[in-house]
Amino acid sequence: MFRPKRSSLVKRLWKHRVRPQHHEAGSEVESAEELELKSAGQSLLKRLKEADLEALLAAVETRGAESTPCVWLSRAVLQLGKRKAMPHTLSCQLWRWSDLDTNCEVMRHLPCKSGEVDANSVCCNPFHWSRVLPPGTPPRASRQLFPHSAFPPLITQHLTSPATKHNALYAPEYSPMSLHHSMVSYDQPRDDHSRVCWCHVAYWEHRSRVGRLFAVYDASVHIFQHLPQGDGMCLDLLQAPSSEDSVRRTRDKIGVGLVLDMQDGAVWAHNRSDFPIFVNSPTLDIPGSPALIVKKVPPGHTIKIHDRRVSKVIERHRDAAFLEGPFDPYAVRISFAKGWGPHYSRQFITSCPCWVEILLTGNR
Structure with a gap:
């Protein structure tokens, strides 16, 4: 009775697998590498229960747009030709990145429980994982001073625009150049369980703050x-209709957006959208250099956007000669789909249509 259903689930999952880039479209001929991957993939699917197959299929068909549970398997390695692969990296290779090296580092998203519930099991939901951006990825460097490289003088004034007027009753105008004053005086709210707010997120469109700070x-x-069944910061709820084509186009590209994780004193950003995000953080900058570094993070990749230990070192040893005005080692800026700096037509992040500012509240 149940065998036909299981067979149907397996066929649907296999239909959604990511084919290698060198595979010719429409070709039925499979290379030796593809045959090895197929054998390992079939072995992985045989080890899953029917309920796990359903959960895996939901994740694959929605491409992670909907919240799906962990899919548990034993950590026992699978044979992939002459190589061996962990189940979660094989799952990612089958349904996300065909070029993923089985030894390539991938990082789980919270609240995935892989490694927490059972040390002998691992989550094989490929959309609970991201590829870690290699440390050697070439950054986009801007030979301009921080913080004026991020914000031209005009932004030091309190700015208003039609895009933010509908929020005037809820949030005071906010200038990123007055960050230090704003955050020191900002009352960190607590809920009934006395949980501490570890960051606030500010959403911007060009030079205008949109909506209130999100704790x-x-x-x-x-x-x-x-995002179907979304839980978090929904930008669509903050936005008013825009007459700017660039803003409307970028809003459409944000899609399922990004996930921020706080783990062991570090903050990670997982790009879940179909377009790159661009990140600037003091802990990504070159120590002792006036250059402002903007990192491009492709879809499906993750990057450590802030390290508290590094920020403390930077704060102690920063060169005052490179700084004009307030310096905040706990502020990170992320632009959706559009980069900025000397390699782009946009020299400042305030020229980017849609971006967020992550304001870490601890140790200020």
């Missing part, structure tokens, strides 16, 4: 435009 208490927060 984050949980170890993970999702920032998105549209």
